[in-house]
Amino acid sequence: MIPKEPVVISQKELSIDELVSIARFDTPLIISNESKDIIQRSRDVVESFLFEEKTVYGITTGVGDNSTTKVKAEKSKHLQNNLLYSHASGVGNPLEKELVKAVMVMMIKNLSSGYSGIRLETVEALVNLINLDIVPKVPREGSPGYLIYQSHIALVLIGEGEAYFQGELLDGETALRKGGLTPLSLHEKEGLSLINGTVDMTAIGAIGVYDAINILKTSDVVSAISFEALKGTRYAFDKKVGNVKPHQGVKSTLSNLNTLISGSEIAEKYKDFRTQDALSIRAVPQVHGACKDTLNFVKQLVETEMNSSTDNPLIFPADNESISSANCHGESIAMSLDFLTIALSEIANISERRIFRLLSTEHSELPPFLVENSGINSGYMIPQYVAATLVSDNKRYAQPAVVDSIPTAAGQEDHISMGTSSALKLLNVIINTQRVLGIELMCGCQGLDFLKPLKTSSSLDYIYETVRAHVPKLSDDRILYNDIEKMERMIKNEMIVNHTESKVGTLSV
Template identity: 45%
Template sequence: MIYINGENLALQQMIDVVRGFEKVALDQEGIEKVKASRKLVEELIERGEVVYGITTGFGKLADVMIPQEKVEELQRNLILSHACGVGDPLPKEVVRAMMLLRANALVKGYSGIRLETLQLLVDMLNADVVPVVYSQGSVGASGDLVPLAHMVLVMLGYGEAYYQGERMPGDKALIKAGLKPITLGAKEGLALINGTQCMTALGALGVYDSLNLAKTADICAALTMEALQGIPDAYDERIQQLRPHPGQLKAARNIRAILNGSGLVYRKERDRVQDAYTLRCTPQVHGASRDAINYVAEVVVREINSATDNPLIFPEDGIVFSGGNFHGQPIALAMDFLGIALAELANISERRIERLVNSNLSGLPPFLIADSGINSGYMIAQYTAASLVSENKVLSHPASVDSIPTSANQEDHVSMGTIAARKMYNILTNAENVLAVELLTAAQALEFRDKDKLASGTKAVYDLIRSSIPALTHDRLIAPEIHKMQEKIHSGEIIQAVEQVVGLLL
């Protein structure tokens, strides 16, 4: 059981809930804060005070006063009118992350929501009632209004949800899970949808997988180094210490650990003085991406423990403030940065693939197949990697530099953070597939080397690959093998195989 209080939810805890289906409960101190902020909301309504989103309309309609008897209708209409999403549904794990992160923000006690409403969101998460949330429609301010509105629809008995592997109407999903829809009270609709939880859910899952991808990239580089009989001098600790960027230091240390004991790279006879940049500069390139990923991780962890709606309720002071914590700019910039960092891991990987399959550069058979000509070998696998890398270059164009006015120019600067996060998510998958091709081609290149001279770390990777994918002796269908390798990368199986031999990678 993971208790949430809005203050210290960790990235690993989020993964345990979203992917590991760990149960969630509200922290008792958080519960008391939720009750206190709700009490102030009710007092404001009783006094007839003018407070945005509680006794007024929304956005450009903030000056429209709402009579007390219309407050529930206002909140219901807010959700129905804002559920304008289009495109493909988001992956279920992203929606589960949205639910967790929204609950974590609400339990901080600054949103004015009723405890029973918040509890329903937690109960849905624990029962794995996952709303169908469409991926397009958010401009990233005032938060992720459109996707969060689709999440809340199911709480009201509308919309659609996945339950026990089946897509069905929202009210049916609630009934099957033993839950009941609610009627929203004052401020509650706004409290539920006025936040950054869609872009942050994508970002949190993406940065977690990116941290693992950086380690996998080091493994790929080490395997390719042995396949090409590279020169490991460039990874010497003394070189890195003269330019001590943390990521560079870690990447070099990882590669040295994986290559420790290799008879293919640590050898006396050499036919060249130094390697091409894609081998020699791996610590610098991988390291820069690592540092970017770690920066983004800090931003994301701050965001998942932030209150991001408007207005915010301060019961201890008896006051309500309208502000701009819903604005997604911090996440938007971070997601663009993360996308670029991931694209670079794929970029350098594709260039290593080219060196593997190009006989003029590798000294190995063309396209890594003995009987080339009648066989194309891994020729077209490199095409696939090149295609993905090129697509990533387009996706890496920053979304955060764009803005377009909404709500009749009341909301005249928006972040496009959710677009940035969605692009990053696609770049991540593309990068995983590029690294999958590198693992396949590097393992195939080793068929033409003395495998008895492999380091223990690279041998663990080679053995894992060969446990399900045989060496390429003649042309066969390669796509399923790329998919299989991508799954091993995404699941962390590649990293686990190496760490069992060399210890934990940094």
């Protein structure tokens, strides 16, 4: 295999695509020489504070409500390890490998900005974990927005905790040794810097945004197939509609839909079949478009946070100054991820309504539940139950986490973002929405079978054939959970979008 070009962590902006390429597709990373110099300059300032015995939060004092307690120089290094020990308190099942790697990437980016005062050796130790595929075991639950995930990761750097190496779960020291590494000895401020910042919610949020882009492109393709199967009236997709409601998302969805159905015999024959369609068909540009506008707003916020400095305290080498601030507060990310969760819930919601119409012969004029001999066959009746259940679950996940702040640290941290909860809810909705869209696509293709010999467009026919290569037409009842899983994988791994774009070019979001 040809080695992948490493992603360079530098003073330039890191993109969501670059983060995903490392976390999901195992692209290696390196730190630029410029960033190495900046990290060192920031560390020099911390060393000067120690020499001067200056009172600086987290360096010569305790943390949180212990910030009024002075810590002597000889105890400061001990404090760093204690911070990891005490804060590594997560519970529940472990995070997926790609999420842990994403958090580590964001830790490296945050620490490389030059405002943390951490040693270069420590940042490079994180780089080594990623490039050697040493993945710390990080419990999924219990993080209000920061501290806990990073603590479990940082434990492995000092030879503690647990990590996976080549798929085997080992204690931290053994995992390092098998990778040819040795445990770090943390210096002043390093434990605090390793566990601070908005990196966990931001990393997971970036993964969520990446998957949301795929979902929104997929939703246009899937809805176009349902439009065809339901003999939709294409006038509602006239571009003039977008000119008088010029939201960018509406216009991009109209463009996608018109491209996708271009050349369809079905769309041409049934263009005057109804005066107007139900809203789940007619309002695809307006609903999908609103979700795209939300996605683009959230994407901009997430990428801004990815390239922010969110440590506390912040070190400003040019001014030889340390400032204790609240850049570690994740309100921007928490609020935006709650917003994106709402948007993706709506994609699943309207998708399920189209499934319902496809299965209801009084709406679709197709055989009941999309199967012949419906008296002895249930067809796709029950997958609609599944979609309805997933949509109902999404409605609960769509309740915002950010408004539910509970004071911590004896009141020192009396307002927190709950941003990690926002991010984890988003992931749940992404999975559910992929499944709902998969069920819709399966049903839409079945609907097209009953309209033959009329043909859909060449691009949608290509997707139909792609689906049929994995899931055959349902003629008699069979076990369906395998089919649903196949459809989910085809959406999750971007097959539907990639195949479509190979025919029509890049879809708009």
